[in-house]
Amino acid sequence: MNKPGTNDFQIVAYGREHVKQVFAIEAELNPEPWSEQLFTDELTVPETSRHWLVALGPEGVVGYAGSMLIGTEAHLMNIGVKPTQQRRGIAKSLMLTMLADIARKGLVDMTLEVRPDNTAAISMYQKFGFAPNGVRKAYYPDGQDAMIMWLHDLNSSAYGDRLKEMAS
Numbered sequence: 001m002n003k004p005g006t007n008d009f010q011i012v013a014y015g016r017e018h019v020k021q022v023f024a025i026e027a028e029l030n031p032e033p034w035s036e037q038l039f040t041d042e043l044t045v046p047e048t049s050r051h052w053l054v055a056l057g058p059e060g061v062v063g064y065a066g067s068m069l070i071g072t073e074a075h076l077m078n079i080g081v082k083p084t085q086q087r088r089g090i091a092k093s094l095m096l097t098m099l100a101d102i103a104r105k106g107l108v109d110m111t112l113e114v115r116p117d118n119t120a121a122i123s124m125y126q127k128f129g130f131a132p133n134g135v136r137k138a139y140y141p142d143g144q145d146a147m148i149m150w151l152h153d154l155n156s157s158a159y160g161d162r163l164k165e166m167a168s
């Protein structure tokens with residue numbers, strides 16, 4: 001979804017060869033990171049219930065995103081971009097591809113949890129049309145509550161047009 005030739009990264013399907021680099025980025029981003037085993041195990045889950053993507057730059061993985069698919073709902077489980085590569089549109093490209101892919105699969109709604117003080121992520125989710133709707137008490141290992149956000153009708157033609165406009 002990123003424009004070839006204008007960005008030095010591309011969005012591709014997550015595979016076994018990416019696990020170590022994804023885990024290394026996750027460990028840089030999160031004080032309580034997902035384990036490498038968890039990232040490996042995600043590859044063994046039936047592909048009908050998961051959608052994982054990575055952003056690849058010249059030196060390897062620079063970002064990743066993964067969603068759980070349940071019926072017509074997607075749940076964004078994780079998204080991260082290598083700190084030195086942030087603010088270059090990598091997460092935006094991951095989200096554009098993720099949303100277009102899951103809309104094609106017939107999913108309708110998407111949800112996620114985010115720390116209420118994660119202004120960078122919240123700003124991005126709002127640009128994609130996610131809106132706050134609920135709180136998960138003590139969701140994070142340090143006891144912080146999570147803000148729940150939802151996006152609806154992601155398979156509508158209006159939302160498809162919105163994604164195309166964001167990608168242009």
Ligand SMILES: CC(C)(COP(=O)(O)OP(=O)(O)OC[C@H]1O[C@@H](n2cnc3c(N)ncnc32)[C@H](O)[C@@H]1OP(=O)(O)O)[C@@H](O)C(=O)NCCC(=O)NCCS
Pocket residue numbers: 029079080081082085086087088089090091092093113114115118119120121123124127
């Ligand atoms: C959130 C995160 C994935 C964004 O990745 P990124 O590649 O830097 O984001 P992009 O460059 O694609 O920016 C997309 C939008 O996100 C928002 N954004 C990203 N970084 C931001 C920042 N530092 N401050 C404010 N808004 C920011 C902006 O709305 C931006 O749109 P804009 O470029 O038009 O302003 C990245 O900061 C990250 O990995 N954070 C740590 C992990 C995390 O918090 N994951 C989300 C868990 S819910």
